[in-house]
Amino acid sequence: MPTRPTEILTGAQITVRLIERQGVQTLAGIPGGAILPIYDALSQSAQIRHVLARHEQGAGFIAQGMARATGMPAVCLASSGPGATNLLTAIADAKLDSVPLVAITGQVPRSMIGTDAFQEVDTYGLSIPITKHNYLVNSAEELLEVIPNAFRLAASGRPGPVLIDIPKDVQNEAIEVGAWPQPGNADEKLAPEAALISRAAALINQAERPILYLGGGVVHSGAAEAVVALAEKGGLPTVMTLMALGAMPVDHPLSLGMLGMHGARCTNLALDECDLLIAVGARFDDRATGKVAAFCAHAKIMHIDIDPSELDKIKTAHLGIAGDVNAVLRMLLPEIEPQLRVRWLSRVVCLKAEHPLRTPGIDDPRTHYGLIRAVADCLDDEACIVTDVGQHQMWVAQAYPLRRARQWLTSGGLGTMGFGLPAAIGAALAEPQRTVVCFTGDGSILMNVQEFVTAAEENVNVKIVLMNNASLGLVTQQQTMFYGGRIYASKFNAVPDFIRIAEGFGLRTVNLDDEDDPFAALGAALRSRGPMLIHASIEPHEKVLPMVPPGAANSEMIGG
Template identity: 45%
Template sequence: MLLTGAEILVKSLLNEGVDTIFGYPGGAVLNIYDYLYKYKDKIKHYLSCHEQGAAHAADGYARSTGKVGVCIATSGPGATNLVTGIATAYMDSVPLVAITGNVSKDLLGKDSFQEVDITGITMPITKHNFIVKDINNLQETIRKAFFIAREGRPGPVLIDIPKDITSNKTEYKDLKPLEVEPKSKHITEDVLAEVAKYINESSKPLIYAGGGVINANATEELINFAEKLNAPVATTLMCRGAIPSGHRLNTGMIGMHGSNASNILATRCDLIIALGARFSDRVISDREFINNAKVIQIDVDPAEVNKNVKVDSFIIGDIKVALQRLIPLLDDKKNQEWLNTVDDLKLLAVTKNNNDNGEELTPKFLFEKLSDMDKGDFIIATEVGQHQMWTAQFFNFKTPRTLISSGGLGTMGFGLGAAIGAKVANPEKTVFNIAGDGSFGMNCNEFATAVKYNIPIKIIVMNNNALGMVRQWQSLFYEARYSQTTLDRATDFVKLAEAFGGVGFRVEKRDELENVLNEALAINKPVIIDYRIDSDKKVFPMVAPGAPIHQIINEEDLEC
């Protein structure tokens, strides 16, 4: 069957199971968009306000489902506008395929109108990228791109297609997607036995669980593993929801804004078991505590093993498979003395700053209300900043893939697009975007996208008239010199919501919150809630940059 490159692309996407694309058209992708129009009954296209919003929406779609998210942009500025979204997906191991158009082959390398070397630009932030210069390679390139995005450690792949490739014709055959198998060839009996020996000899183990657990769909195995060992579980931001917040072994987040319990346990354990976690600088800080314990690492990506921390033993391979084969080799443990220590330290989890004495609006008050209302169908997207950390600390996550947040890159402006993608992928779920007023200002134009398609996401702007996290650092480490972090904007978020065609609410008193949330949930439209908090509210606990993980700053320390 002789088809144009544009039709081959669209039919190949259908073969990969794609039914949703986020994008923005332009001259270099007109042929592709013409076929998207012809196949609009099979692939739903969402027109974003900005290409970055399309990339974040595809990312949110992927994180909330485990499927590959797809976005498309034209050449030049359209392609470069995807870069931040691609980098965000890369840092958090999100399966994404970004498709860009380019000028025709004869115009490449000549500084042509809207030409840019997008494969060169994105080489450091993709698992792989392609420029298709021969139409005969197009179909196989698409199949490879989806395979690479999904296999092993997931990540973004970019396909750049010159315009003449989309109009040329070649033979097309219906081909099945390349099959992805869990990586297990290095999970041998010998390595399993060695790791099991370390675990069985331990009396104070700590499980350090990262986003790789969720990527591997290994959350059930994580819980079984923890319960067999009676070992506390400290999670990274990317792993929130992998074990329910209320589980007896969950000690909360670890790292710079981790719980007192998780951070102190990391210095008192005799074995750290890292599952799908990369020992990032925001978790381990100065690495001093690693010297106090043996370290085991299980990860699908061999590049992560011994990269940031020297380990005593490791398993390279799919975490789900590794845990399924490892658990039968482990002794059932009581570890009662260790568990008593865990329970004692968990009582330190709430500091004075996070208590809710008085009538002011606080982050904890908000998230307790949201947690009470969640019947297991809430997905929480976030922007980046204080509100992101409060979400991770205070919301009662019950299941995986319910926190959609930019961890590695820390992309302000991520949450709104991601919430749109998550809601499109999960129409039966209630999707919130928790934002700061600074982050929301980055990409608030995407609220128009939500209104256009009536995607009824609920945005809560934690409005403190400041770039809160940067202000917090200035308060603690720069003698309160608030350089360019007080926003002083006259933006009325209620009117902004209405101007875009949505619904706006404002909460200034505690007794208003529950009614506003109930009203927002009852409205089948996009909603913005302006939630006013004090600009000096800080995120605690906190570990100063570069300080040992157990040197924790709590609010009461500042009052001394």
């Protein structure tokens, strides 16, 4: 005798119900033939709001924006074939930056798989190397296991994207459902070995010139408070990767800001002198380390990461601790001896004074640094700062006073132009109370420009600050510096009228070039609600400096 009433539901209805049970309120996607049963079921959901993107990559990045802003898995939907292939860039981006994403794609019916059917592509095969895990679902029954598992995997350990490919006949298959599975949540985090904690504390206590090196894992594990406490107690100068910006306020006295290719000279020089590098949730990316053999060459390496495969991957660690960063730091903290480290900290102060980050024009809002500073001056730390990829991204990373974990959303590992606008829309959907600023360039914005209309339709509070230099600036910069000045295919001879484009898509606009008082116009724009394009021309010859030439050691910086 059944103990609870059963329902007859289709695979599509089960899918929607399971997503609802995960607590999802908003998801993004584009429908198409092979996912129509799920869309039909979605139309009956009172809980879920579907945001219609205008390109599947936009849907993927809208979901990423939601996930990056909140830390919770977010969902994107696409149909089979081109719908699925258009999602791939956003999925790969999520993999490299460890963003919890659940991508659901429709697939042709099982009987047609392998026949080169219309809009058939091997989504499962294509997504293997860019997902944490993926599924090709074989029956409606399987969905009851697969969907909660996908959410669990996306959020567990080192977060990442999970793809679920659901054939259309599985979406239409009706089965009897009695009991529902528990929603999938992140697994319990394994406690690190106590003996390793004591060894780590001893290394830190005995070091003379330690540096704390923070990566994106600090943000993912919610360890921002713990790292600041550790740095303050142990007297540890702290550097951050692009992904960790915001974990420690950049104006904290112990902060040395961003390290690596476009970090300040003082930051990279201090790393050169350290005798202990404490890597926390960082993966020794080549943009951070420069030539690896020369990176912190005289230092012992301590590496704390939730992913055991990161330990010893690039640099052999003298002490590797596999575990949740926040848990490890909280165990470590009581064993750290309070230290003033007068000699080392005064050396760092001296390096900062001698080799600071140079930001010419920062008081003039008509320059690139000045525009970034002016935006910051109009906002508080509650604002969310999103970027696209290129020179503007590096300038914002250098000059924006980021002070809050998850304040900063940027495509780090994959470096995807086109990330900014849809990710900003996602962040604004997830946290509508915030002002979301998307810094972008004239190259990047065109790569997902269609999402202007999604921003208008959803009336999200996104302010797009377009820094227009009519070129692919980082390419021009490298051609100028390393390819004999042969500028090729990186200057745009035809430049669109971005103001008219944005207005055509339904956005309000302001062109700072035409304003007598750009600061006042910027302030008024940022204080208004709703989506808006803020256009500003910048000098095409400006470079991101200093710069470590590709393949060189971080001590061999050019400029700045």
